[in-house]
Amino acid sequence: MNMAAKTAKQGRPGARRAAVDQDEEEQPLQAVLVADSFNRRFFPVTKDQPRALLPLANVAMIDYTLEFLTSTGVQETFVFCCWMSDKIKDHLAKSKWCRSNSSNTVHFITSDTYRSLGDVLRDVDAKALLRSDFILVYGDVVSSIDVTQALQEHRLRRKLEKNISDNIVVAVDSKSKRILHYQKTQGLKKLQFPMNIFHSTSDEFEIRHDLLDCHISICSPQVAELFTDNFDYQTRNDFVRGILVNEEILGNQIHLHVAKDGYGARVSNLFMYDAVSSDMIRRWIYPITPESNFVDEEGKSCTHSRHNVYRGTGVSLGHGSQMEENVLIGQDTSIGAKGHISNSVIGANCIIGDNVILDRAYIWNNVHIADNVAIRQSVVCDGVEVKTGVILKEQCVLAFNAVVGPDVTLPEGTVVSLHHPDEEEEEQDEFLSDHAEAGHNKATKKDKANNSKELGTEGQGYIWKSSSLDHTKEDELAQSLWGLVLNPDPESDSESEASEGSDQPGSRTISPELDDIKVFQTEVQGTLQRGLEENIGCDNLVLEINSLKYAYNITLKEVMQILTRVVLEYPFFQEGADLSTSQYNTLLLPLLKGWAPVFKNYVKRAQDHLNCLASIEEFFLEHEAHWGALVLMSAYNLDILEEDGIMRWFSQEGTTDKSKLLRKNQGLLKFIQWLEEAEEYSEGD
């Protein structure tokens, strides 16, 4: 899938537009190749080699990108490098792109200050390098798509086109191929589309969830200007979002071209690396194939035989070794006896021992693999030594020059590098570009003590552990070297089903208000407990409860009800539910005494007294056994409740049998009698 991009200011006078069109035909087609990913997906592999130079099927990734650009007809390419720019320069200087007969002129622009795609494009604008529409790609794009059609469409339209990336949903106006909405779905259960995108004149919209963004953009020169104008745009996603949001105001548009055939992908993580490599060997990217040696370099040529087995020159194969299918072996590599190799890529000058099993293994150059080794779906970088009897489980990475073994098994997802995982933090300031997001990866921890156990007695290197669990919220993608884990999430389905069920007749969920009250209650309880433990003054408790009250939007009446309930429940909370009445009372009374000022703060008016009593009644209706006048009496003695209130409450006939029963309690009757007598006494006095 591929796309083109360009913006056009719509209010532009027609005359000038014509002039621009004319210009274009004379202008050579230009491209901007960003040879830096500005992220750390391939870390720590990229610590020694920039991503653009990592070999894919024994050819550096940037060569694929340049081949794609050249075959599209690009005549001038600006390569922007940052991390390890010298290596990239050296590589390209030796390659066919810099020979005098190359149809594609390559210019280098290096700066250590680039930290994002946005920086690069702002620099493009500042240097005024581009005269017309240009193609924007990353140095890790592998593609055989003919973008000329998209280019033509784009010129016709003079509008902006863009493409869609993995895990992205777009709403597209199906008639004009305009992108209206663009969204990554990672971690989303439901997809929301704002209504305003449907307000256009068209009556047909397409929502696609099956497109892969191959990160090829055709941009008009204004794109660079826009990046300058909006200094907060860092990535292409920022840009696309910004354009779409401001579309109505600025009149810039993004369009998309869905390539029906051809191949295009960006090697954005190891999962993609695995996928693109195997596609390459299976010849899906034709005409770019391993044996075509399009880079035209010595020693890269190889022969192609049945079952997609490719062999470079000087390959030696031991007796009884099987190359089952889809295998690429670089020159001067020797393989021992009785090996079993399938779906793998082996670089140049490797030495592989006997009885070796390789499946979906990507072995780069100058690697030594001893006897009896098994490697499955893993990447082994240059200069690595794997001693005898080592087993690599799925998704392991051995970075440059690491040594593993003998006789160890590396569990799934192990990453071994000679670099200390903590180094990066010390040197953080020096890290740029590929390491720009260094802050994200602090979770990687070294585990030096266990190294000899895990890597074997002769092992060299550190195991990198990324505790991605802590980071799931931030950016799942950045964490895992191997990219997404595609496991279906059955739970999410049923959950959303349940939520949908609620709009069915008959099933109503509880209103969220109640939940607030629940939360408030637990908060109050926590506050009181802390008050008790830390001996916090009642004034401060009142303050805290008040702030909670506002946080959860609780009325004063409810505060009092909840407070009463919490306090009365507190003995149960402290000592468990099965307390005898006397135990309960002895626990409760000091509490009441301690918190009396808190109560007094909330129980002021006559109505408050009644409410408070009602809450007490409600509580004791649930805990009848513990009912006694003692609570009321102590509340009266502590001046929390007043006589009038109690009398009025008592005179209110209970509405249910139970509450009537409650009022007939012996102790209560005595207390009431005492109150009455005291009243008479004081009157008589």
Next chain:
Amino acid sequence: MELQAVLMAAGGGSRMMELTYNTHKPLLPVGNKPLIWYPLNLLERVGFEEVIIITTKDVQKMLTPDRLKLDGKMKLDVVCIQLEGEMGTADALRHVQQKIKTDVLVLSCDLITDVALHEVVDLFRAHNASMAMLMSKLHEFTETVPGQKGKKKAGEQRDFVGVDATGQRLLFMANEADLEDGLTIRKSIMCKHPSMRIRTGLLDAHLYCLKRCVVDFLVENKNISSIRGELIPYLVRKQFSKSVNLPNNKDEVEMSQKMEGQTNLGSCKDEELLRLTQERSCWNDHHGDMSEAYHGGKVRCYVHIMEDGVCYRVNTLAAYIEANRMAPKLIEDPPIHPSAVISECTQVGADSIIGASCQISDKTSIKRSTVGASSTVREKVKITNSILMNGVTVEEGCNIQGSVICSNAVIGRNADIKYCLVGSSQRIEPDGECLTVTQNAVSV
């Protein structure tokens, strides 16, 4: 018998009270035929031999085969319901459930279409669907509507219909009014149908094929009262629920039991074979994975969208006028009834229809109009773009343009009527001139 047809003809036509004030909606003349003739004809053309008509007592009296001008091969089973206003379409279907033995084709009496009905039914058959429905592109009504000044108000709320890449599977349905917070689609649906087309500007023809078990489901769930408003959205949503349901969601469990239980309801052997074929076949309805066809969903809804052709629902005045304009193309009868008396010096356009026993006098011109049965048109009358119902008398020298004249109205001499609606049995005074007329017609 594979499908039983149920024709809903009890609606009151509340959106065009001007016309239904005196005439019941199913009997409104369109191209000199009662409205109900069109759906009946549609059914007859494809070979239905029996149709259940749900209607009111008043309409039943008028529904004589003579009036319907059907060939008489089709047996009409008229069922009356009372209190038209309080009963929804689903209630009506429940009312006749005893008569329903197979899958049903439900349609509304106000549907005028030239759709090839088998397209819808084939979808229903091919996918063993729970529901298949018909939609059509919404037509813009260009003609001026009598009694309505200026352009019609900015349209009603749009319906959003989501279909899959083939344009047949119905994935999503919502009205704009319910989408204030934006359109929400579950990701699981997008995973199953990665390319979804959201379409607006579609007209729901109110023609549904429903599985027998859906009718059973209706019988059990009495709170659903409208097919369009409640049942269909429910079915569309249910397509993506898991067959393993939460126990508290009773509806759903019943539904899936019904869906599974359909083996018990008749052709046991066929269903068994069907299940076996699905099991043994490597066919599935989607790309990208090898999971079973329809992702194992038991409820499936399909829609046939007519991209061209005629499809009207005569439920507003504008649609009524438009339908009348289209009627000559749909009716095979000669446009001028043999019993009509038309004098020679009269111009009658080919796109006009003259009903039985009409009398058209000299020097009259009739263009793009319909003149109902037993009407009398005198000399020097000009009628364009108008609809004259039955028994209308137009005196000399009148000029009628873009108007609807209801039954038995009398238009006085030299009256000039433009874009008017004249109620039934009204009298327009001679030399009257009216430009806008409201309900039941007033003259100046």
